[in-house]
Amino acid sequence: MTELPWIERAAGAPYFVTAQGEPWTPIGQNDAISWPELEGLFRRRDLPGVERHLRHLRDSGVTCLRLMLEYAQGNHRFLERPAGRFVPAMVQLWDDLFRLCERVGMRVLLTPFDTFFTWVRWRHHPYNAANGGPCSSRTRLLVCPETREFVKARLAFATRRWGGSGVIFAWDLWNEMHPAQAENRHGAFAEFIDDVGPFLRNLETELHGRAHLQCVSVFGPELLSSPAIADPIFRHPRLDFASSHFYESGTIDHPADTVAPALAVGRLTRDALGHITDLRPFLDSEHGPIHSFKDRHSTLPEEFDDEYFRHIQWAHLASGGAGGGMRWPNRSPHVLTPGMRTAQAALSRFLPLVDWPRFRRRNISDDIGLRGDAAHVFGCGDAHQAVAWLLRPGLEDAPAARGKRLLHRVARGTGASLTLTLPGLDPGAYEAVLWDTRAGRECGRLRAVAEGPAGLALPLRLSGPDLALAIRPI
Template structure:
């Protein structure tokens, strides 16, 4: 079996490549070992079903799943029965999953804990000192020295056993860092990163001769509550790329239409890129209707959710992120067939741009188009990506009216070097080209084009003729 190439950063652009130099993009979603599509792994209850699922994901263009090594919604999936004593059933589960991913070509973004349930169910957790663990309080998880050693031992076990291949895309060293996990100490994030990150990187170099990429994630709304969080999340020199979770109140976490969440996601992506000073990639690794699902016990209607999902993923990609990953927040806890089609449509679009040489900047506020249309985009002097989304009209349920008459649009994109450009128009719903156009970028660096009529949205890949 040919091993999967390892993933690294492109040297000249804020995107990813594999070790052969080929473009690689993290198209996928969050999953968990207790959710329906992976549940057959536990005690090998239905391994063929899991393998069929992974093959189906790859056929849908999915390249990566984000998974917690421990998802402790209940008491039977702890990776460690006590610190350093690993659960044989869970170790075998991960052995099997890594082997299936290697066979199907799936990669994983791995994080050691689901910190949401770690926090909620702390009284049961093996790391709780009351249960023989190292940590006296869940408020000390990030700062307790003994807990740090336990976390490092967990990551060491994981990379020794599962980190020797390209199946691991990257390590999310801590899922959703929160000040409350570090006694609200302003240096708790930085100290954790500087302790755990170099330890894991050095160990991987000794074990494998190289190291996987590293990041840490954050619950995005926190960044506005405590501005000091931005420095370690977006700029810490020990991290390879930045990650955030887009859960803006009302617009994203409990959507009432499919347009406002996309606008919010584009703004949040622009704000994230503005925090990055060294050109590292930015990946949005969690979003979804969490408040509506978890607190209001509401599963979005499928047609609405499919459009919300598609709009979110295009807003984030076009704004300059490497991609996005939905937390399902549905019952059952899986993505819909329509969402899989949307992932495939994006995967088919990606080859239209030269990502390893795309030194993009965000252009959401600089692109000019019609008053009834919002533009999301990024570009450099050679190429650009634009996604246009109509404001309406909306149906009563909040979706764009599919019967709206197609209308042309003007488009003005700054920053492109003078010359003639080819514009490939992309139907994001059908997942296919919707035509081509040509446009000239004048000496003032502004490309001006008139686009043919389109309905609710349109993606445009712009490259030199």
Template sequence: MRQASLLKPAPASKIHPLPVTASLPWVQVAPDAPYFITEDGQPWTPIGQNDAITWPELEGLFRRKDLQAVEEYLAYLAEHGVTCLRLMLEYAQVKHRYFEKPAGTFNPRMVQLWDDLFALCAKYGLRILLTPYDTFWMWLKWKYHPYNKQLGGPCAGRGQWLLCPDTMKAIKARLTFVIERWGGSGVLFAWDLWNEMHPAHMGNSSAGFAAAATELSQHVRDLELRLYGRSHPQTVSIFGPILHTHPDTADTIFRHPLLDFANTHFYDAKTIDYPKNTVDSAIKVGELVREALEHAPENRPFFDSEHGPIHLFKDKKHTLAPEFDDEYFRHIQWAHLASGAAGGGMRWPNRHPHTLTPGMRVAQKNMAGFLNLIHWPTFRRKNLNQEIKLSQPAFAVFGCADDQQAVVWLLRTDALYQRKRLMNPEASPLSVEVQIPGLRDGHFQITTWNTLEGVMREQFQVEAQHGICRFTVPEVRTDVAIAVVKVSA
């Protein structure tokens, strides 16, 4: 048994000092809005996806096999408006990417990998949403994991991960190591303290959710405050359907007083997981964002940090055609943003290989361009998917607003072709009148945005009266995004 080594790092001779890298401003929650800003007051939006240290674009980090390829990839992301990668500290699908082996001994090769990744991300202005364990593969391949008691680890069974005191000590020791080595960097956007917290991780009961989140949160924040005088934002993610089977978990995921923002994983069996067309999944995302915002405190940011065609890919062994997947991806990200979430959501690739397509990168870049039209640090949005009125029944509407600004996305539901799977770019155009309630009377600037090309369509001013902002968008063939901003008197 090696339990005596649980709190011991690898020998100092094997882990070199952290290299000096360029710094980035830390990200924090805006004080007056459910979005993010940097410490110098600039708006910051998480645009990105899930990545992994074993997937093609980052695999060159391990043993420094191809750092130039990794750098070129990160530069490409930055050029396409990406601001954030969601990453797990280890990837337990294979035996050579454990962060500790044995438990409590930190792998020098993995430490070097993360040193290099933090340095490269700083160079290109990218940040990381970091979660300390790959709980999916850790669960499936538990018999190989260094935390398994049979291998000298602290835990007798995977159902005790968040109940076993020795395992919690090991978790805290890992977090301590990461905080001491990389926690002072602005590259670290935020902590996802536990990936997809699940009743199965604590004796098939959800009763311990709040206690586990509290223990992890306090450990991380107390240490960061002691070392750096401030702390990074925190969340705990969940596999979305668990909220319906164990509704009490919403108290932790959305409303825990120590967490800074809310995070769920958007999976829906009939639409997102197994898309039949590119419209239904977007509509479901709009419903899920609205549901999430109804749970969360009104000034707490929310975004989906995992979604994708998981059932189609994992169970049906099918990779979507790029043309279809690009549109499915683009529609989901606009439904997410316009419904009131921060950014466009974070896709789990669910492709072979695990990479996003060039078309998805263009979609991210086009959304990044739109973000400049809204002043996010003061946008106290409420979801209005059901309250916005349209003159045309042929559109699904996604929108959010406060009394000064609004974001709206309109998606045609009657323009599918090719066996009703993809949008028809040659569909007969429709003009549509939009009525947004709750805006303060006065003049507003309306900017319509071509989401496919990432350019402004038209810009004009209207006057809101009696709490309604009414305007007409001409000739919409498939979809259009709209920014509504009050004009100063």
């Protein structure tokens, strides 16, 4: 078995590479150790089934899963119980999962707690002082000194046991930092990062001779009500990349069509890049129809959800995000559909068309010229390359399922001729590879010359609902 290379930031570009310098892009989604596809890990009930699943993911272009060391929806998946005592069955579970991921070639974005269930099931949690734990209140999770030591001990245990492997893509030091976890002290975010981040980085360097990348994540809508938290989330100097969770109200968390969510993701990605000043990578590490699923107890119709998923991932990538974002399934059961796996594979086949380690992109969605109003346009580029995605604004009713009329609409549109003009490219000859995002294959090539301020003009025939382009020098 070949040791899996570690993941690093590209030098001078907002993307990722392996330790050997090969481009690497996070394509994947959130999973949990108690959900159907990984539940066979617990007490080693079906390790071959889990390995088959991981191989299927790899063959679908998936490179990374976002996982929580503790997913506390029930009382039998606590990593520590009582606080400070690591449960042998859970340690065995993670031993097996890391071994399988190493064998298959799958990486993990790892966060130590599922803070949602830690919060809503606080009376059961081992860290609760009422259960013998260190913390007097869930509102002090980020600021309690005694709890902080337990958090660091958990991370230390994890890296001592599993951190020598390239399976860990990065640490999400805290899932969805929120002022409510810090007595509404916004300054506590930076204090936590300044304490926990260097502790883990120094320990890993001592143990392994290098350290895994680090980020923290945030529930995206909280940035609107607490704008001061943007600084530690997007710009903290001790973090390697930035991450947010795209749960915008109405458009993403309870979608009625498949175009509005894409527009929201394009805007949210552009806004996130606007916070970043040092070319660190950015990725959405959670999104999905959470309000539809959790509050309205509704699973989106599969065909509609497949298109919603595909549109979000292309809006994220084309707007300058690293990869296609990471879906929280929010389906019953909690698994991605076959159509979503097909969409991930289609995105993965597009990636070799771009020289990511040298792509110093900026978001250019608002700067791209489009003759007529035949499509919404998303794009990012630098002086040498560009990525663009066109999405038709037309909508029609989604097909009915099981004889029921659906109040959802999907993107449609007849053919349209248009001219796309991309700014910022150095003068010279370029080739645009046209990509069918549904079929996951090239559907044409165009050549054109950029002539200074006028930009690169590409005459296109948009025959379907959407089209992706990779533009590169000849």
